[in-house]
Amino acid sequence: MTLIRKHRWLQAMILIAPAAIWGAFFIVFPVFDAVKMSLSQMQYYHLVSNWTLENFHTIFSNSLYTDALVRSVTRGLIVAVLAVALSLPLAHFISFRVKRHQFVWFGAVVVALWLGYLLCIIGWRLLLGRDGVINGILTGIGVLKHPTGGLVFNSVAVIIVQTHLAMSFSFIPIFVVMQRVPHRLMQAAADLGAGRWRQIIEVEMPLIGVGVTIGAVFAFVLSFGDYLAPTLVGDPGSLGIANLAAGEFEHGLDWPVGAAIGVVMIVVVLIALMLPPVTIAISRWISRTRLERGVQHLAVPTAAAGDVAAR
Amino acid sequence: MSRRLLSKVGIGAGIAAIMVFLFAPAVVVALYSFNKSSIMGWPPDPGTLSWYSKVFANEAMMEGLENSAIVAIVSVAIAIALGLPAGLGIARYEFWGKTTFQRILMMPFVLPGLIGGLTLLTVILDFQFELSLETVIIAHATMLIAVVVIQMAVVMARWDHSLEEAAGDLGANEIRTFIHVTWPNIKPAIFGAALLGVAVSLEETARTTFVVGEQDTLPIVVLSGLRRTLTPQINAIGTVVLLFSLVAIGFWSKFGAADLARS
Numbered sequence A: 001m002t003l004i005r006k007h008r009w010l011q012a013m014i015l016i017a018p019a020a021i022w023g024a025f026f027i028v029f030p031v032f033d034a035v036k037m038s039l040s041q042m043q044y045y046h047l048v049s050n051w052t053l054e055n056f057h058t059i060f061s062n063s064l065y066t067d068a069l070v071r072s073v074t075r076g077l078i079v080a081v082l083a084v085a086l087s088l089p090l091a092h093f094i095s096f097r098v099k100r101h102q103f104v105w106f107g108a109v110v111v112a113l114w115l116g117y118l119l120c121i122i123g124w125r126l127l128l129g130r131d132g133v134i135n136g137i138l139t140g141i142g143v144l145k146h147p148t149g150g151l152v153f154n155s156v157a158v159i160i161v162q163t164h165l166a167m168s169f170s171f172i173p174i175f176v177v178m179q180r181v182p183h184r185l186m187q188a189a190a191d192l193g194a195g196r197w198r199q200i201i202e203v204e205m206p207l208i209g210v211g212v213t214i215g216a217v218f219a220f221v222l223s224f225g226d227y228l229a230p231t232l233v234g235d236p237g238s239l240g241i242a243n244l245a246a247g248e249f250e251h252g253l254d255w256p257v258g259a260a261i262g263v264v265m266i267v268v269v270l271i272a273l274m275l276p277p278v279t280i281a282i283s284r285w286i287s288r289t290r291l292e293r294g295v296q297h298l299a300v301p302t303a304a305a306g307d308v309a310a311r
Numbered sequence B: 001m002s003r004r005l006l007s008k009v010g011i012g013a014g015i016a017a018i019m020v021f022l023f024a025p026a027v028v029v030a031l032y033s034f035n036k037s038s039i040m041g042w043p044p045d046p047g048t049l050s051w052y053s054k055v056f057a058n059e060a061m062m063e064g065l066e067n068s069a070i071v072a073i074v075s076v077a078i079a080i081a082l083g084l085p086a087g088l089g090i091a092r093y094e095f096w097g098k099t100t101f102q103r104i105l106m107m108p109f110v111l112p113g114l115i116g117g118l119t120l121l122t123v124i125l126d127f128q129f130e131l132s133l134e135t136v137i138i139a140h141a142t143m144l145i146a147v148v149v150i151q152m153a154v155v156m157a158r159w160d161h162s163l164e165e166a167a168g169d170l171g172a173n174e175i176r177t178f179i180h181v182t183w184p185n186i187k188p189a190i191f192g193a194a195l196l197g198v199a200v201s202l203e204e205t206a207r208t209t210f211v212v213g214e215q216d217t218l219p220i221v222v223l224s225g226l227r228r229t230l231t232p233q234i235n236a237i238g239t240v241v242l243l244f245s246l247v248a249i250g251f252w253s254k255f256g257a258a259d260l261a262r263s
Helices: A002-006 A008-038 A054-061 A063-097 A102-113 A117-128 A133-140 A155-179 A183-191 A196-225 A228-233 A241-250 A255-273 A275-293 A296-310 B002-032 B050-057 B059-092 B098-110 B113-126 B133-158 B162-169 B174-203 B218-228 B232-262
Strands: A041-043 A046-048
Touching: A008 A255, A008 B059, A008 B098, A008 B113, A008 B133, A041 A255, A054 A063, A054 A255, A063 A102, A063 A155, A063 A196, A063 A241, A063 A255, A063 B002, A102 A155, A102 B002, A102 B232, A117 A133, A117 A155, A117 A228, A117 B002, A117 B174, A117 B218, A117 B232, A155 A196, A155 A228, A155 B002, A183 A196, A196 A241, A196 A255, A196 A275, A196 B113, A228 A241, A228 B218, A241 A255, A241 B113, A255 A275, A255 B113, B002 B232, B050 B059, B050 B232, B059 B098, B059 B133, B059 B174, B059 B218, B059 B232, B098 B133, B113 B133, B133 B174, B162 B174, B174 B218, B174 B232, B218 B232
Parallel strands: none
Antiparallel strands: A041 A046
16 A cells, blocks of 8 residues: 555556556457458458458459548548538627527537437438428428429438538537637727628637637548448448448458458548647647737737647 | 628528528427328328337337447446546546557547447457447447546546645545545536436447347347338437437536536
């Protein structure tokens, strides 16, 4: 006991050891095991570990895989842009226009986004289906003569569902950084004669850049890794790389190829996750150079931008 | 004046459209769970609770719910047992590799569920383990540790830890300090994290499909139903789960998110 009391590092070790051991077994080791499996091959229904790059060669030389990879990345980018484009005005509205009950608005949005994967998909199927709500309303007001089946089971429906799912990951970081934009800064810009759009672009945007990047990256990662929406609201042409990875295991086809796709996906996601630290560095660099140039009307907001970024 | 009014109306309409986009799926799911006809067509015809009684008599669904409850409770317990001390260690001590340790614990939360499920499955296949409820619990607990550690970081950053030092100066050892000073301060946040964890676990689908065995959890039962056809029963159970997680989030925001807002 006295030994433990004397050495703080021993106390720290005791506290973190359980989680560290769990993490070693169930987070780190599985990744290495997936890498090892991706370098193995399936021969006569048996895994043979022969350290070959054959599976990666298969993935990058077969257009089935490369097309799916390109499709997933493209869709991820579209979903990221849409999720941010919807989150920004909503977060701005709640932060700067709503005077009372801001927390109620925020809570309502979080509640709406807390639908979960499957309920969100069910909801959109009921909305977009041939007998669905949107068809019903459109035929009711005479926009459509007959209900159309063209709203669901295509790649647009996948993008809609994924954007809805991704907004829970993009809205919150954007809202959090907007809460930190000082209202008096916007007021000061207005007093100095900046119009509403100029206030948003020159004062607000530099301050929230990091939150927007984090929101966009999370949205991209969600869409990129999602294999449920394409199978439940998409068509065969909307299946992405995640579906191929899941399919290799689900149908017991070729585990090593599935593992190799998983490894490729991990690399893509890790590259995406590098973006926020890079933007923080860039926004710091910009605020420093602007300060050095001594541009008066930009110095105040960008100094604060560096401050927010530093946090 | 009229231009101002016009822009106000425009902004209002835009925000209203975004809110409709956000709320429409939830509203529709709940609305059709009361639908009289089993065909969920237009217009909706609410006015029956029969789907609720049917779903509670549906054996597959109820078994799924039971399995989900077991998974949620056990994995949350594991996540707290591991994440709470780890959070304390991160907040109170400096040690070699701390940033790496934190990043690794966050990985399952940041990476897509597919990656978590897939990598765990390769281990299971490689060592020829049985797929079972235990493997699902491992997958869920691994993800929930991140939730507990994040909550711990937030709550430990908030309160004044000179209180702990004072307890130490007054002769309390680390264990007594934890029981009498630290725990009462972090209890609400941990309770909140536990509820949030249960809500997350109840709806986890992406990694569960990889590691689930014979005993399906509720989302897996719903998913296999969805692949065939939609029935209002799914809406009914979905509405019940949604209401439960809303209550859970309500509690979490009362106990846990208050810290988040303050930080």
